[in-house]
Every structure is written in structure tokens, then in C-alpha cells.
Amino acid sequence: MSNVVTEKNIYSRSYIEEIREKVKPIVENVIKPNAGLGDKEGLFPRESLLALAKEGWNSVTIPEKWGGLDLGYVGLSVVAEEIGKVDASTGLVYAMHVGAAQTINLFGNDDQKARWLLPIREGAITTFAVSEKATGGHVWYNLSQAVQDGDEYILNLEKSFTTSGGQSDYYVVQTRTAGSTDPSEHSFFIVDGHQEGITAKPWKALGVRGNHSGPLKFENVRVHHRDLLQVASHDVINGTGAILGLNAVWLGVAQGALDAAIAHVTKTTHKDFNKNLADYQVIRQKLAEVKIQIAAVRTWQYDLARQYDELCKNNQSLLPLAGELTEHKVLATELADTAARVAMDVAGGYGYIEGTFERIYRDARGGIPMAPSNNLAREQIGKGLVGLPLELFEEGK
Template identity: 50%
Template sequence: MTGTALARVSGVNDDDRLQFAIDSAVRVHADRNDRESRFPTESIAALAESGWTGVLNAAHHGGLGLGLVDFAEASYRIGQADASTGLIYVMHVGAAQTINLYGTEDQKERWLRDTRGAALGTYSCSERATGGHWWFNFSQAARDGADYLINAEKSFTTSAGHADFYILQTRSPEARDQGDITFFIVDGKAPGIVPGPWSALGVRANHSGALRYDGVKVQARDRLGAENQGKEIIYNGLSPVYLIGLGAVWEGVARGVLDRAITHTQGFVHKDKNRSLSEYQAIRQEIAKAKVLAESLGPWRRHLATQLDALWAAGKPQSELLIALTEFKVHAAEVANTAAAAALTVTGGYGYSSGPIERAFRDARAAIAMGPSNVIARDWIGKSVFGQPLELFYEGGE
């Protein structure tokens, strides 16, 4: 039964459609996509058909009109099946949400209405020159009459070469300094967009390779927000949805790998002892330690997402939760790594062999590195504890 056929069955709701897409496509294709570094086209199509790629978009733009609690739950559940698809999903919904928050009605009509169907969006922010400081750009837009010309080398862009539109971050034309940033919506089919190869330890299917913009023309109507509004967009339109979604995916990875380890240790029996792995105290201890950590994430996620929804509804800056969201991302990344390591330990050769446990172990390493990396993020948290500025753009400021 396809997602469309499922949608016609009486009593099937949005939640059922999401789970059907995960079980019938995301989970089914995950190992092959990882093994072949293959972009998860079928999985994204199934999520789009279910309507969940438009989770935050208004109903009159073809979306579900739901909130960040629902988005974070979806990210968590997708992450249980496949981290690569989960990250693609988070970047897509985040890109759409940035348009929801800062786009014109014309932009919403042109770019959001199709996100329930074939259109796929993503962020294109980080540059090699600034490494993990993805918010700091050296590239700069130029004027092309009333329009714009983009020349930029982006280092990590999820869905590079596959996205239908990119939310591009760069310095404004005639930028006064590094904090003078502008965002653009760039058509993924525009001439001059050149994706690089993607080869990585984990999340091999999300194609987060380099992306070059060689003289890419962008019409004025696809500038997102005003010139020099980019810093505000980073804090309020990009970071909150990105961080809650990112943490939710890694929570899902932790839960998914833990569930697989539990299933294996219950089912595998040492014939010489006639005992399952789960009957050994050492195995139970490893599982228990990981479970305690995994259980800490869900309530925190729901609490933060509820607060984000309240701020969104009230029209207040979501950056009020920046540090709390950063803390959640750090903890989720570390729990995913702890759970994956425990799963590998208790499943022995089975877990070490190519498959979902070994895949989760590799995927979880990306959680530590993804911006803000846990090293950078912990420094932000420490600075906030002591009332010190984050210094994202200016020494002694921010």
C-alpha cells in the first residue's frame, strides 16, 4: 500500500502516515543507502507523500500546520530508522521554516507549496575557511542590476546536488563587516551550482558534500528577509529549529541502536551454556547504563519544543532558548555515542559486522562534529554560565 493509498483509508491520521513512511521506506532502504553512499530518494519521497515534509507549513501552503513538538517527534522517529534520512529531513524542514518566518507571501507560495510533494530544501551555510564556525562567512554576494550574483564555496551542504532549493547564507553586497549577512533562496537547478563528492565515515547517504556557486544569479524576489538581516535569521530563524531537530535525530539513533541491541541479546543463545546474552549480568549492566541516558532525552526534547511553539505563537525571538537547545544537542550527541558503543559491546561480532548497529556507531560520530561541534558548544555553555559573550562575530561581543 502506498502512502497515497494509505491516506485514503478511513481513520488513518497524520501519525499513522508518518510511521508507515518510516517502516515502508526509511527503515527498508537504510542499510543499502549507507553501503552504497546512495541518496535516500525513496525515503524522502515517502515522507513527502505522507505530508510530513510540510509539517510546519500552513495548510493553505499545502502543509500540515503542526508545531515544533510534532517536528521534533518526527525527527526522533526517523532517526531511529536512519540518521542520514533524519538529517536530510531536519535540514529540509528547517529551510522551509526559515521561509515561514522570514519569507514573503510570494516566496511561500513558490517554495513551500511544493514541499509536501517533490521539492526538497536545505541550508547552505558553512565554509572551509571558517571550519566549524558555520555562521561566519567570507563569501559575499555581488549586485547584478536589481538582482544578485553569488560566488561561494560552501564546505558542507546536506543534500548537495539533490536539493530543489538552498537557503544560502553569505555576506551582503558592500558588507560593512563580518556581521553584515544576507540570506537567499537559490533554485537548485540554477546554472553554476556544482556539487562535490561525498565520502565519509558515517551518515554516508545524506550527501553533505561541498557545494560551489559559480556566478549563480538570484533574483531580488528571492532574497530572504532584508539585506543585513542575516544575523537575526541565524539566531531566530535557523538555529532553534535546527538544534531541536538535530538533537531529536541523535536521540532517535540512541533509542534505535539500543532497541536493536536488546532484541539481539534476548534472542541469541550460547548453546554451550543454554543462556541468552541477556542472562549475563555484565550485558544487562551495559544496556541499563545506556537506557538511563536515553530516557533523559525525550522529556527534555518535548519541554524545549513546547517552549519553542509558545515563542513562535507569541511572535517572540526563539533565540531565548539558544543555550538550552545547545545543551540538548550536546547531550543527545553524547548519548547517541554512548548507546552505540554499548550496543557494539554487548552484541560482539554480530554488531561489529556491517549492519544497523555498526552503521549507528559510525553515524553517531557525526553528532559530535556537526556544528556547533560539542567542543565549541560546551564553550558557549560555559561562557553563558559566567555571563561572558559568545563572540560568534565580534571579539568581546554577542
């Protein structure tokens, strides 16, 4: 994959389309055929991830020095969107993996990068372990706290909704800093996922059944000081662009729903009137409205990705884009839900039976409650509009 692109012009549509054409064979030949079975049996998409790793896509934002393709956030957006078109579960696993790996790329030292980033090309998978049941979607607030013991830290905690929980080779784990009483002080550890004391609970859900996003427990897990990341900000998920990758997945889900709907209405004919479903104006207009919304969200997706890449190029913080990214998250996830509902609607009874349409419909709901949930996101956005403080940190009484 060293010749993915001949010239990096992130403002060129041809650049984006070249990346898209390069990743499509894996998406169509490996990920898409496994999507239905993965949903039905709740299978983690290991085969798909290994195929992506072999071609370097799991290291899409990582510099070539550490085994990556160095295609930045534009590259991540293209790949995550293409995966989302055929399988939301694999897309979520992929986006969270790339986001966690990018955290090490941005904040890790050379020793950490050599030990944790290079194995990605051989199939190693990582993810974030951040949220906790007690504080829900307030992922910036952890009650858990590391305990320092000499050169090591001891972790006793449980994380909720950890994508790839029990499947990842290592985790980027967020806790309150050892010895601190300040909830804004966080530590981020790279934790080997194969050591004893890490237990994942089963994942059973309405949709995205293959992403294994269940509770993850750490009992007396020791982490050496050399695997403590030197992160300046508590807002790592926004500060590394992980949500940008997730948004691209939901954009892909919307496009996948539209593609499935178009394929159905153009091949289905009512023999009594000898009319194709696509001959009905009401159906065409429903599809057109989804297409218009997808075009708008996609334009915003790649504009944000380019801005992220520019900031990285200049070694600047990504946090200034966090507010806009939250706004985009709301729009992208709700577009996926809208597109899935329209697809089921125009497919009629065939949309309601078990299969592609109902799977997309179930999967598409998953983005709305994902942190920050859209209700919480709107509250954050609204407070900013009227000049009220976010009040992120307040000790419970």
C-alpha cells in the same frame, strides 16, 4: 493527512503518540528497508523523501495555507526521531529540509511562500548552505559576500558540508550582505538548485553516507531581489529551530541502537551454559543506563519543542532558546554515540561485523562534529557561565 490529530494538545502524550503512529508506516515500510543499501552505496534517500512528501510530513511545521500539516516543532521532533531510529542519513536530510523550509515560513513573504513552500508537497527538497571551510564551525561568520547588480545578486562562493548538496531543489544560502564590511550583517537567499553554476563535490565519509553533505560551489549564480529573505537575525539555524530537528534525529539514533541491542541479546543464547545474553546482569545494566539517558533527553527534546511552538504561536523570536538548544545538542549527540558503543559492545563479535550495529556506530559519530561542534558548544556554554563575551566577530589578520 488532514486528520493527523483530532485535537492539538501539545502537552499531551497521546498527541505525540498519535503523530508517531501516523508516520510509522512510512518509516518501517520505506525508509528502514532502504537504510542499509543507502549506506553501502551512498545513495541519496529520494524514494523515502518522496513518500514523506506525499503524506505531508516534509511540510510538518508549515501552515495548511501553504500545503503543510501545521504540527509545529512537536510534530517535527516526533517525525525526526522516528526516522533517526532507522536511518540517520534520511533523518539529517529531513531535519535540514524542514529547518530551511521553516526559515521561509517564518521570514518569507507570501510570494516566496507560494513559490517555494507549496512545491514541497510534490516532493521539492530544500536545505541550508551556510558553513565555509575558511571559518569552519563558526557558521555565524562568512567570508563570502553577495555582489548586487541592479535587481539581482551574484553569488561566487563555496559552502562546505551542505546536507543534500547537489540534490536539493533549492537552497537557503547565507552570505555577508552585499557592500557591508560588518561580519554580523548577513543576507539569506533562496537559490534555485537546478540553475547552471551550482556544483556539488562527491560525499565520502565514515558514516551518514546517504546525506550527501559535501562542498557546494556557486559560480556566477544570479538571484533576483524577490528571493532575498528579510531575516532580522544572523542566527537563522538556531532562530528557526533547525538544530532542534537534528537533535531529535540523534535521539532516534540512540533509541534505534538500544532497540537493536535488545533484539540481539534477547534472542541470542549460549548453548554451553544455556543462558540467554539477556540473563547476564552486566548486559542488562548497560542497556538500562542507555534507557535512562534516552528518557531524560527525550523529555528535554519535547519540552524545548513545546516552548518553540509557544513562541511561534505568539509571533516571538526563537533565539532566546538558542543557548539551551546548544546544551541539548551536546547531550543528544553524545547520547547517540554512547548508545551505539553500548550496542556494539553487548553484541560482541556480531556487533563488529558489517551490518546494522557497525552502521549505527559509524553514523552516531556524525553529530559530535556537526556545527556547533561539541567542543565549540562547550566553549560557548562555559563562557556564558563565567560571564565572558563570546567574541563571535573578529576580522582575521
